[in-house]
Amino acid sequence: MKRWLCTAERVVGNHSDRLNAINIFPVADGDTGTNLYLTLRAAARAVDSAEYEAGTDVGTLLTDAAGAAMENARGNSGTLLSVFLAALAESVQGQSRLSAPLLASGLRRARMRCWSALSEPVEGTMLSALAAAADAAEEIDSSLNGDDSNHALAQSLTHIVETVRDAVVRTEEQLGPLRQARVVDAGAVGFLLVLDCLRETVLGTTASENSWDDLHGYQSEFPHIHGDMPADDGYEVMCTIELSPLDAATLRQRLDEIGESVIISPVKAVTGPQHGDVQEGELNYRWRVHVHIDDPAPALELLNALGEPANVTLSELAAPREA
Template sequence: MMAATASAARRRADSVRSWLALAETTLGNASDRLNAINIFPVADGDTGTNMYQTVRAARLAVDEGGSLTGDEQDLGEVLALAGRAALDQARGNSGTLLAVMLTAMSGSLSGLDRLTAPALAVALERARTAAWAALSDPQEGTMLTVLASAASTAADHLAGLQGLSAAERDGRRVLAEALDAVVAAAWTAVEHTEEQLAPLTEARVVDSGGMGLLLVLDALRASVLDTALDPDLVDGLHGFGPESPHIHEVIDPVAGYELMCSIRLDPLTAATLRFGLNEVGDSVIMSPLHTDPGPDGAVTWRLHAHVTDADEALSMLRSAGSPTNLVLEPLAGSDEASCMSDGRGQDGPAG
């Protein structure tokens, strides 16, 4: 009996790994195209690379496993481990939001051996809520819009199944239909991003982060249903033709720095830091790595921001706490070399 339980735990880890490995593959294959159309919020041409590196961190965490061979592990716990690793090492706006999505989805999968249509609907809704809450200034026409469309479609599909028994709603056929509907809705949402953001409309491309999320959702469908990735998924989406140029290279660059780190903060300090970063920068994302606070109420947060004055932002960070996994690198319009901390958050801007 114990051997059977351990085998089931391993299958749960394998199912998450299968999704992440497929997502890693498809993002890796598409990274050049995703980078080429990455012009919002800044034209720094790294969305594909950031999403690939973030999902790779999640997949490696599951590979390394540790306690994942234990009998007690369920689907939610495996995905939570992957999500924490992704969030702690997240890169860029898109990578951070993808990591937030993975972490949020894990909560609704607690206790489950496999994904079901009802669990998918709850997981995507939790991911939508967490992603919108993490951003200080959420924008329509981005991967947030694509995620919202996926979540609402999963919920609508579930609402149409009221005549089915619980066993039927939890069955593979219903899950397959739900995943097909989610991917189709995400595709349409990606197509519409071109109309929702002026820079995308002018350049005649879709949103890069939204497209990356579509690829991740297609990987989820393929891994759960044991089918191939859709080879025609990008057909008809502007910016993905073989003749399409690297749009970000002809957009006026933006000066400043991209700042990413993990930092342990109590709720008041976290709110104060978010407010301060909003004052001196933009694209501020703050999401907790876990929800189990210490005696002082503090939790570890993953933070992302675009700032103009790196020294001012670093001073603000260190006044709030001790940042780790700190990455500070120039945006496309800055001449300085990239700088990256040694994990203790001690480096300043290069040059």
């Protein structure tokens, strides 16, 4: 698992410029590759520098990776990738190794978690790639009758990667902006790269840097498609905050009223007392929050009224772009 995360960090880093070039949805700000890389870097470094005792289960390791990723998640794509890691970690708690049945369980859980984290889930994005991965994992696991051998895991991952690649190709026809620009979705490609890195780690192989050149708009010599798109006004606001489930639901509702691309996902459980009506010992959660908004002030006021936001980042959606 350490080797997978470190490989994914390196590969996505190497592909970040290509991913940035085709990033036009939900906003054409050309940062999906950078966001995925920085999120993966946080996850990989958290576990690579940690010293685990002999017999530590993979759930513990992936929980650490997911927590670091969630706390440092960047953008829509980085946040959804963090939710995927957290869901996978939940499915392998207490297990000494990953298997095809556990992978299928993790992808099924991740699909549910990612779709519920978004206020307005959209097909033709990383969500479609994740759904395809979950369906493929369940299909192959069923055909293998729940075989938990390493050989079955390798077969499962090969089938999943092939299926997700087809799903990535279809994203171009699922979203109008992608169809008009003749590119596939950047977040979906990034998720495909992460899964392929897991497959490579299990099989002990290495994919060519040009393995994905047949994806529309993805050749290294292509220009940055997003550079010709209209600049988007407003800001991306991200933070972590400790809230009760009720306050988190209130936050989502209010953010939906004043912003777009709202993502709220739990990072981990904590206990009170906190803000609002939470009593001593009552279970709270630490949440990762993401929203696009014209003016960040109302969002920040709302966050501060409900709790104490940490790791707050504000990014202009129309920030100057490199050629």
